Amino acid sequence: MSKAARRILGPELGTVPGGLEELTEKELSGFADMLQVAKREQSEQLEAAVDEALEIVPRLLRRTIRKILFG
Amino acid sequence: MNGYLSPEVEVLKLARLVGADAEELAYFERLEGQAIRDLRDQVTVAMFDADRQMLQRVAAATKLIPAKLAAVIGERAFGALLCARITGLLDPGRAVDIAKHLPVTFLADLSVHLDPRRASRVIGEMPPDVVSAITAELAASEEYITMGRFVGHLSKAALLAALDAVDDESLLRTAYVIEAKKNISALVALLPDERLEDVIATASSADLWIEALDVLAHVTERQRGTLGDLAAAQDDEVLDSMVRAALRDGLWSEVLPVVRAMSPESRKRFATLKSIQARRVLATIIDAAAEDSLWAELLVLLPLLPTVARRQVAALSTSFDREVFEQIFVSAYEEELWPALIGFAAELDKGPRREMAKLIDQSDDEVLESLLTDVHDNGRETDLVAVLRELSAAGQRRLGKRIATASAELVEALTEAADEADLETLSKALTK
Numbered sequence: 001m002s003k004a005a006r007r008i009l010g011p012e013l014g015t016v017p018g019g020l021e022e023l024t025e026k027e028l029s030g031f032a033d034m035l036q037v038a039k040r041e042q043s044e045q046l047e048a049a050v051d052e053a054l055e056i057v058p059r060l061l062r063r064t065i066r067k068i069l070f071g
Numbered sequence: 072m073n074g075y076l077s078p079e080v081e082v083l084k085l086a087r088l089v090g091a092d093a094e095e096l097a098y099f100e101r102l103e104g105q106a107i108r109d110l111r112d113q114v115t116v117a118m119f120d121a122d123r124q125m126l127q128r129v130a131a132a133t134k135l136i137p138a139k140l141a142a143v144i145g146e147r148a149f150g151a152l153l154c155a156r157i158t159g160l161l162d163p164g165r166a167v168d169i170a171k172h173l174p175v176t177f178l179a180d181l182s183v184h185l186d187p188r189r190a191s192r193v194i195g196e197m198p199p200d201v202v203s204a205i206t207a208e209l210a211a212s213e214e215y216i217t218m219g220r221f222v223g224h225l226s227k228a229a230l231l232a233a234l235d236a237v238d239d240e241s242l243l244r245t246a247y248v249i250e251a252k253k254n255i256s257a258l259v260a261l262l263p264d265e266r267l268e269d270v271i272a273t274a275s276s277a278d279l280w281i282e283a284l285d286v287l288a289h290v291t292e293r294q295r296g297t298l299g300d301l302a303a304a305q306d307d308e309v310l311d312s313m314v315r316a317a318l319r320d321g322l323w324s325e326v327l328p329v330v331r332a333m334s335p336e337s338r339k340r341f342a343t344l345k346s347i348q349a350r351r352v353l354a355t356i357i358d359a360a361a362e363d364s365l366w367a368e369l370l371v372l373l374p375l376l377p378t379v380a381r382r383q384v385a386a387l388s389t390s391f392d393r394e395v396f397e398q399i400f401v402s403a404y405e406e407e408l409w410p411a412l413i414g415f416a417a418e419l420d421k422g423p424r425r426e427m428a429k430l431i432d433q434s435d436d437e438v439l440e441s442l443l444t445d446v447h448d449n450g451r452e453t454d455l456v457a458v459l460r461e462l463s464a465a466g467q468r469r470l471g472k473r474i475a476t477a478s479a480e481l482v483e484a485l486t487e488a489a490d491e492a493d494l495e496t497l498s499k500a501l502t503k
Contacts, residue, residue: 012117013113013114013117014113014116014117014120015113015116016113017106017109017110017112017113018106018109019102019103019105019106019109019110020102020106020110022101022102023098023099023101023102027098031089031096034089034091034095035089035114035117038088038089038090038091038118039117039118039121041090042118042121042122042152042153042156043121043122045150045152045153046122046125046126046129046149046153047125049148049149049150049153050125050129050148052147052148053129053144053148053149056140056143056144056147056148057136057140057144058140061135061136064135065132065135065136068128068131068132068135069125069128069129069132
């Protein structure tokens with residue numbers, strides 16, 4: 001496996017598969033950045049969705065649901 | 072093509088996963104399709120792991136609210152992408168209940184983002200009518216990749232419903248990008264002959280032979296034969312368009328195995344098509360056979376070609392080196408195609424014919440016995456003698472002596488052929 005791929009993609013992917021040797025460091029970094037943004041956006045969307053969902057859930061259930069979601 | 076993953080298709084899937092345009096990741100197309108697939112698998116895990124805890128909590132909370140309300144929240148608050156991440160964490164029965172309250176357009180959008188392997192049980196329990204509606208929606212928006220990812224996870228009833236919901240062109244385009252190619256034969260098995268005939272006609276009229284031949288490369292040998300026969304039973308134009316596509320897109324390595332799997336009648340029809348008689352077509356067929364060692368496929372075709380075309384093939388074969396003749400020879404032995412090989416060899420020019428004769432002379436007893444038996448059973452002694460004529464006198468004596476120990480009937484028939492060809496040396500060696 002390419003050392004560059006492991007070094008650059010490792011922090012985002014954990015396990016880095018083989019077969020990426022042909023990619024340049026610039027290309028690997030570009031993809032790592034893309035992945036980081038995608039993960040961040042997903043987390044933000046999830047956070048916003050949970051907030052909105054709590055607004056829709058009937059008041060009676062809201063407390064229980066909130067407990068499940070946030071402990 | 073077997074097991075081949077298209078880098079372009081894999082890049083599309085990877086781009087979708089990270090919310091990018093395929094053009095932005097075009098540099099990945101330099102990699103093997105499998106490497107991109109492996110990366111995508113790991114990205115899927117990473118995207119899921121990034122919010123695993125919260126996604127699991129949301130799935131748990133969903134149990135407390137009615138399915139209808141969960142559907143409203145899913146559509147309004149979470150959206151298709153997050154719902155896709157949560158789907159695999161839900162109890163399958165519950166997920167189906169919620170799905171029933173969601174609009175088809177939303178479910179189709181969710182399907183685009185869903186990793187079927189993480190939600191296989193949910194997909195397997197999805198009712199056929201829901202699957203049919205989602206499939207129609209996906210087909211309308213040309214989401215072939217998405218549809219291809221679901222084959223192998225759907226129940227048989229749902230798959231049948233999905234097949235009814237797509238037209239032949241969508242079916243071909245989807246089959247081409249199916250993830251688990253091993254499922255293609257099961258898919259084809261569900262289609263009646265009439266539908267398969269229509270699909271083949273569509274491959275011709277919509278110029279989708281790349282897709283159709285990919286399907287043919289992944290079905291069982293028996294299915295390949297049936298599909299080949301269905302193609303051969305259609306108008307000349309259908310087979311001609313396949314020949315044109317094979318020539319244009321370099322698809323002979325896919326076409327030849329189909330021709331081999333056809334019935335003898337269908338194969339004959341293919342062999343006598345005007346469109347394959349042209350020298351440049353025959354040349355590309357031979358190139359493909361040489362490149363992918365499809366000699367058996369070529370050998371079954373050769374005897375059926377019209378004389379002029381066979382001579383063209385023989386002329387084109389003069390450039391073969393000894394190694395190629397060895398490959399053809401081994402293939403004829405392994406696939407029991409001696410009569411075709413000897414018939415072909417008899418039409419070769421002097422030089423290549425000598426190469427073939429030498430290979431016969433140098434073959435071990437088991438190979439020689441199999442050749443002689445097949446030649447005799449098919450009455451090709453005259454052709455064999457025409458090849459052996461190119462051996463030196465010493466070679467003819469040596470080989471004649473070996474053949475003389477075979478069955479009396481075979482030796483007699485071969486001696487007669489040698490006498491007719493005025494090959495005295497061989498004839499004497501056979502009768503000694």
